Amino acid sequence: MNENHKVIEIKDDDDEQSSPRGVLEITVSGSDSDNHSSLSRCLSSRGSSFNEKSPEVDGDGDSATGDEEDGGRAGLISTSSVAQALRWRNLVCNLKWKSFKRFSTVPLVAGYELSRKSLMRRLGKQHNDDVTIDGVNWVVPKPSWRNFTLEELAAATDCFSPDNMVGRGGHAEVYKGCLPDGQLVAVKKITKKEKKDEDRVEDFLSELGIISHINHPNAAHLIGFSSDTDLHLVLQFAPHGSLATLLHNSEERLDWRVRFKIAIGIAEGLRYLHCECHRRIIHRDITASNILLMEDYQPQISDFGLAKWLPEKWVHHIVSPIEGTFGYMAPEYFMHGIVHEKIDVFSFGVLLLELITGRRAVDSSRQSLVIWAKPFLEQCNIKELVDPHLDGYNMIELKRAMSAASACIHHLPNVRPNMKRVIQMLKGERSEPKPKTGGGRALLLDACDLDDYSSTAYLKDLDRHMELVME
Numbered sequence: 001m002n003e004n005h006k007v008i009e010i011k012d013d014d015d016e017q018s019s020p021r022g023v024l025e026i027t028v029s030g031s032d033s034d035n036h037s038s039l040s041r042c043l044s045s046r047g048s049s050f051n052e053k054s055p056e057v058d059g060d061g062d063s064a065t066g067d068e069e070d071g072g073r074a075g076l077i078s079t080s081s082v083a084q085a086l087r088w089r090n091l092v093c094n095l096k097w098k099s100f101k102r103f104s105t106v107p108l109v110a111g112y113e114l115s116r117k118s119l120m121r122r123l124g125k126q127h128n129d130d131v132t133i134d135g136v137n138w139v140v141p142k143p144s145w146r147n148f149t150l151e152e153l154a155a156a157t158d159c160f161s162p163d164n165m166v167g168r169g170g171h172a173e174v175y176k177g178c179l180p181d182g183q184l185v186a187v188k189k190i191t192k193k194e195k196k197d198e199d200r201v202e203d204f205l206s207e208l209g210i211i212s213h214i215n216h217p218n219a220a221h222l223i224g225f226s227s228d229t230d231l232h233l234v235l236q237f238a239p240h241g242s243l244a245t246l247l248h249n250s251e252e253r254l255d256w257r258v259r260f261k262i263a264i265g266i267a268e269g270l271r272y273l274h275c276e277c278h279r280r281i282i283h284r285d286i287t288a289s290n291i292l293l294m295e296d297y298q299p300q301i302s303d304f305g306l307a308k309w310l311p312e313k314w315v316h317h318i319v320s321p322i323e324g325t326f327g328y329m330a331p332e333y334f335m336h337g338i339v340h341e342k343i344d345v346f347s348f349g350v351l352l353l354e355l356i357t358g359r360r361a362v363d364s365s366r367q368s369l370v371i372w373a374k375p376f377l378e379q380c381n382i383k384e385l386v387d388p389h390l391d392g393y394n395m396i397e398l399k400r401a402m403s404a405a406s407a408c409i410h411h412l413p414n415v416r417p418n419m420k421r422v423i424q425m426l427k428g429e430r431s432e433p434k435p436k437t438g439g440g441r442a443l444l445l446d447a448c449d450l451d452d453y454s455s456t457a458y459l460k461d462l463d464r465h466m467e468l469v470m471e
């Protein structure tokens, strides 16, 4: 176990159960060879735990059907899809493994370190060679992804024309594109100029590995990827852009009905990532810019660049460096680097506040929305809190959103509800979070006595932290 790990205790009850079962993670330490064998174990363990979702490819390159459901799915896969799947498998199998620094657990691809040159060389080979099967029995996820060439992406985006650029984040430029069949796509070109090639490739594979396992209407949908010259993800296009733009930079005013629908959708997406996905995924960067709005304003959680797998049996993990967006970061994360579901819950609370108030997580005078809103939430002061631009709102929904926000931004992670409970609160199925009296998934750390951490101390820390990062 990583030395950074402090005493942790897991107490599960059914209601607080937030990890999927039957997922085997391998702890990695030591040399390359250790890691490689860990990988093999990890992959073969995935074979059994992922059977119901993904068709397997056996040593002869045929679809192997483990059960009836797999058989049905496999039967639907076209020959070219199988060939793509094999190319994908070959690509991953050929990658070089080294020790993994940040996390001591390597899920499918989140631990690669490889030289970009070597990746490109291997990829170049993939395009030309017949697929070779090495007999390793592991699952090929989602064989319908496409491996695009740079020419295809250039044709789709009019040579990455600036007119087609729909967004730019800290790590990527995003272009609107149109595929030959008329499908609109977003081509995310990874830039991360400050990073070394190896790190960029590692981050790309990590994001790709996570996003490729996600299958939910409220989470980004991967169409394909390209590592031809540059690294690209090809995603479903979001016609209404990001929530941040619509909420803070647009003439268009989102009415309450749409805002509430967006809140429920994001909550459903997060519940999926935390509890229903093949593996437990912590997004780590839930912000208004990372919520995309599809047709009919259905929200999609996007940008899995910081997302992490968390093994089922671990209550949390401690990471360094701490990356994320100021204004959305939970105190235990920005102070101690603790990663667990409740840091996403905190960020979701900030998002709820943005939807209620129309204010940014951090405004132009560097005021944190959490610090500003806390007293009004405690007084249930709707008049001060609610966005003055809203023409009207459903009072019951607004109050539910306020009480959910209040619970989510609690300074103690154990007191914050999980996403399942947040949805119940928003839908009025349960009005109050269940008080934590020792049951449930408790987070006990001797490294940082969070239970002694008061709301006032937290607000002071938040202020201090903001001063530091805004200097």
Ligand SMILES: Nc1ncnc2c1ncn2[C@@H]1O[C@H](COP(=O)(O)OP(=O)(O)OP(=O)(O)O)[C@@H](O)[C@H]1O
Pocket: 166, 167, 168, 169, 170, 171, 172, 173, 174, 186, 188, 235, 236, 237, 238, 239, 241, 242, 245, 285, 289, 290, 292, 302, 303, 305
């Ligand atoms: N699928 C999409 N459809 C439409 N617009 C998109 C899509 N994906 C991203 N965008 C736009 O591009 C912007 C940047 O994308 P994204 O957040 O994925 O980049 P990033 O560099 O990883 O961001 P960050 O700085 O948060 O790491 C988004 O805020 C959004 O406006």
